[in-house]
Amino acid sequence: xxxxxxxxxxxxxxxxxxxxxxxxxxxxxxxxxxxxxxxxxxxxxxxxxxxxxxxxxxxxxxxxxxxxxxxxxxxxxxxxxxxxxxxxxxxxxxxxxxxxxxxxxxxxxxxxxxxxxxxxxxxxxxxxxxxxxxxxxxxxxxxxxxxxxxxxxxxxxxxxxxxxxxxxxxxxxxxxxxxxxxxxxxxxxxxxxxxxxxxxxxxxxxxxxxxxxxxxxxxxxxxxxxxxxxxxxxxxxxxxxxxxxxxxxxxxxxxxxxxxxxxxxxxxxxxxxxxxxxxxxxxxxxxxxxxxxxxxxx
Amino acid sequence: xxxxxxxxxxxxxxxxxxxxxxxxxxxxxxxxxxxxxxxxxxxxxxxxxxxxxxxxxxxxxxxxxxxxxxxxxxxxxxxxxxxxxxxxxxxxxxxxxxxxxxxxxxxxxxxxxxxxxxxxxxxxxxxxxxxxxxxxxxxxxxxxxxxxxxxxxxxxxxxxxxxxxxxxxxxxxxxxxxxxxxxxxxxxxxxxxxxxxxxxxxxxxxxxxxxxxxxxxxxxxxxxxxxxxxxxxxxxxxxxxxxxxxxxxxxxxxxxxxxxxxxxxxxxxxxxxxxxxxxxxxxxxxxxxxxxxxxxxxxxxxxxxxxxxxxxxxxxxxxxxxxxxxxxxxxxxxxxxxxxxxxxxxxxxxxxxxxxxxxxxxxxxxxxxxxxxxxx
Numbered sequence: 001x002x003x004x005x006x007x008x009x010x011x012x013x014x015x016x017x018x019x020x021x022x023x024x025x026x027x028x029x030x031x032x033x034x035x036x037x038x039x040x041x042x043x044x045x046x047x048x049x050x051x052x053x054x055x056x057x058x059x060x061x062x063x064x065x066x067x068x069x070x071x072x073x074x075x076x077x078x079x080x081x082x083x084x085x086x087x088x089x090x091x092x093x094x095x096x097x098x099x100x101x102x103x104x105x106x107x108x109x110x111x112x113x114x115x116x117x118x119x120x121x122x123x124x125x126x127x128x129x130x131x132x133x134x135x136x137x138x139x140x141x142x143x144x145x146x147x148x149x150x151x152x153x154x155x156x157x158x159x160x161x162x163x164x165x166x167x168x169x170x171x172x173x174x175x176x177x178x179x180x181x182x183x184x185x186x187x188x189x190x191x192x193x194x195x196x197x198x199x200x201x202x203x204x205x206x207x208x209x210x211x212x213x214x215x216x217x218x219x220x221x222x223x224x225x226x227x228x229x230x231x232x233x234x235x236x237x238x239x240x241x242x243x244x245x246x247x248x249x250x251x252x253x254x255x256x257x258x259x260x261x262x263x264x265x266x267x268x269x270x271x272x273x274x275x276x277x278x279x280x281x282x283x284x285x286x287x288x289x290x291x292x293x294x295x296x297x298x
Numbered sequence: 299x300x301x302x303x304x305x306x307x308x309x310x311x312x313x314x315x316x317x318x319x320x321x322x323x324x325x326x327x328x329x330x331x332x333x334x335x336x337x338x339x340x341x342x343x344x345x346x347x348x349x350x351x352x353x354x355x356x357x358x359x360x361x362x363x364x365x366x367x368x369x370x371x372x373x374x375x376x377x378x379x380x381x382x383x384x385x386x387x388x389x390x391x392x393x394x395x396x397x398x399x400x401x402x403x404x405x406x407x408x409x410x411x412x413x414x415x416x417x418x419x420x421x422x423x424x425x426x427x428x429x430x431x432x433x434x435x436x437x438x439x440x441x442x443x444x445x446x447x448x449x450x451x452x453x454x455x456x457x458x459x460x461x462x463x464x465x466x467x468x469x470x471x472x473x474x475x476x477x478x479x480x481x482x483x484x485x486x487x488x489x490x491x492x493x494x495x496x497x498x499x500x501x502x503x504x505x506x507x508x509x510x511x512x513x514x515x516x517x518x519x520x521x522x523x524x525x526x527x528x529x530x531x532x533x534x535x536x537x538x539x540x541x542x543x544x545x546x547x548x549x550x551x552x553x554x555x556x557x558x559x560x561x562x563x564x565x566x567x568x569x570x571x572x573x574x575x576x577x578x579x580x581x582x583x584x585x586x587x588x589x590x591x592x593x594x595x596x597x598x599x600x601x602x603x604x605x606x607x608x609x610x611x612x613x614x615x616x617x618x619x620x621x622x623x624x625x626x627x628x629x630x631x632x633x634x635x636x637x638x639x640x641x642x643x644x645x646x647x648x649x650x651x652x653x654x655x656x657x658x659x660x661x662x663x664x665x666x667x668x669x670x671x672x673x674x
């Protein structure tokens with residue numbers, strides 16, 4: 001299995017006629033994503049690839065029974081587009097935009113909750129369930145189907161981390177980019193909970209950064225009884241305090257948000273912490289091995 | 299992006315929060331031109347970095363002579379590397395007590411959080427952590443919920459009710475005006491029991507520039523403060539932080555850029571910067587100013603290009619590198635590590651201008667560190 005996304009999701013793309021939308025439709029279909037419709041106001045009746053385009057999410061959902069939305073519209077328009085998808089019954093909404101105002105993200109997150117749906121983003125490459133479907137523009141060759149769930153605050157780092165474990169023969173159930181912003185549609189805690197419930201996920205690899213408090217969720221999960229083993233990498237060892245390192249949330253505001261404190265907190269919680277990218281494979285192998293030991297003891 | 303105290307207080311005053319009567323004194327204006335209603339006054343350096351109070355950035359002046367002397371001194375002093383362009387001259391307050399109040403965006407709260415400490419002032423970080431009310435979405439603020447939190451730490455009920463009323467207004471303001479932090483420290487009680495914001499820090503969300511004239515202006519001002527090279531990079535939406543090493547990193551994605559920095563350090567080198575070029579066009583137009591800035595920076599000995607792209611297609615990046623290299627005058631060596639979508643097309647393009655793409659981040663970082671060592 002996987003979390004949130006597989007071949008059964010019926011996906012619409014909002015902003016389908018834009019450059020990213022067109023690239024995504026072609027790339028994601030090739031991968032197996034069940035792309036049922038595009039939405040672009042004023043372009044109803046046209047097609048992208050051979051995907052039909054509708055003027056509204058309502059029209060697209062009525063015609064195609066879509067249940068999942070990919071939002072590829074400019075940052076200022078994400079709030080409106082995401083709310084439209086949520087209120088038309090989409091149960092998974094992914095927005096990749098990396099310049100979405102945080103006040104808008106707060107509103108979309110609240111709307112997702114109220115509608116019993118999941119919002120992934122903003123500022124994320126999306127998510128992929130290898131061998132099944134992808135929602136985002138991650139390079140497909142970095143992934144292979146398997147039993148490690150990957151959670152990442154950063155897009156390109158998730159490609160790098162996933163490729164490393166793929167090359168080492170470790171496949172992934174789902175790789176989810178939770179994004180680099182302070183308020184996330186899906187938090188590390190929520191992603192961990194989803195992986196915890198997924199029988200095909202045997203261990204979780206968490207790719208984090210300095211700044212913010214997301215890593216406390218990871219430590220809390222790892223210390224829980226019956227938790228699946230977790231490996232982790234925190235980047236930003238060389239980042240100075242008080243400076244925003246690209247991501248709005250990647251700013252060391254207090255000592256607890258620094259690299260050493262986060263590594264220690266995770267280690268103390270029983271997480272297999274990689275000290276640098278070169279140790280990601282070994283840490284993940286150790287996490288998987290610890291599960292086998294626990295299983296054989298039980 | 300951090301606002302100056304004087305601008306933050308103007309915003310607070312506009313939503314009905316009490317702030318001291320004050321006058322703005324710009325660099326170059328004579329002391330006599332500053333409108334002072336009554337002495338003594340507090341003369342406060344207007345800078346964006348924190349810790350100003352501890353660095354002597356607030357000076358008391360009892361008369362016009364002292365005001366002139368304070369101005370002369372403060373305009374000539376750097377605070378956190380920043381020379382003040384503006385001073386704020388305010389009525390000196392008869393402080394009865396100092397508290398702390400802030401409203402901030404908080405991931406755990408899924409929105410906003412209210413923080414309050416009954417003891418405020420410059421040593422706030424050393425005291426007990428403030429009481430915390432996770433609001434979440436701004437419309438979820440409830441007076442009675444904050445009251446229940448504050449009852450545990452603030453026994454003065456009259457003061458407490460004033461704090462609650464102010465906090466409610468600040469949460470609404472943060473949401474409506476795209477503030478990620480509104481911090482009032484100290485929040486002062488005067489001898490007559492009234493409440494006033496003696497200092498204020500407000501950070502605005504730069505991504506709300508499209509709906510806020512003030513934020514757009516602040517972004518422009520930030521660019522205007524940068525030198526020509528950095529300005530060209532900021533025009534391309536690049537994100538830059540200067541570091542103290544000699545290996546200039548051009549990368550894409552915040553996590554990947556930090557991973558490249560860390561890898562350089564792991565291989566025994568020192569990164570010269572964080573330069574994330576992914577938000578802008580990943581074309582020649584985007585990379586040209588990045589190279590121009592690092593080529594012009596005398597502390598940079600080697601340029602390390604590390605890009606792992608998904609939506610960013612590698613054949614485009616490789617072609618951009620080819621074009622930039624053809625027009626570049628610098629002899630600083632460039633080390634490449636590209637990977638991601640269409641990576642199979644990169645070796646052919648690199649062969650056209652004699653570049654080599656390293657197979658892994660560690661290999662490329664090691665090569666960059668070695669080159670930096672030979673150019674000491």
